[in-house]
Amino acid sequence: MSWVTGGAIYFILWWVCLFAVLPFGVRTQDDAQELVPGTIGSAPAKFRFFRVMAINTLVSLVIFFGWNIASSYYGFSFEDVPHIMPDIR
Secondary structure, three states: OOHHHHHHHHHHHHHHHHHHHOOOOOOEHHHHOOOOOOOOOOOEOOOOHHHHHHHHHHHHHHHHHHHHHHHHHOOOOHHHHHHOOOOOO
């Protein structure tokens, strides 16, 4: 895999992981009892931007290097992904 392909895969993986990481450790305004006028109670009380970005970067790095090791050393490729699940009929 070239570095351009790896960078493109990591970029897409980072954005997909972002939506999974966003709710980690979020306290809503209802939980904190600090409702700001004009907002809903399920809005975050305090958004920790750098914490979310750091966790997202670490999670996506682990997934990316796991895939990189699986493809480099064990020979898995994107063509093998549909064959991972057994044919259920």
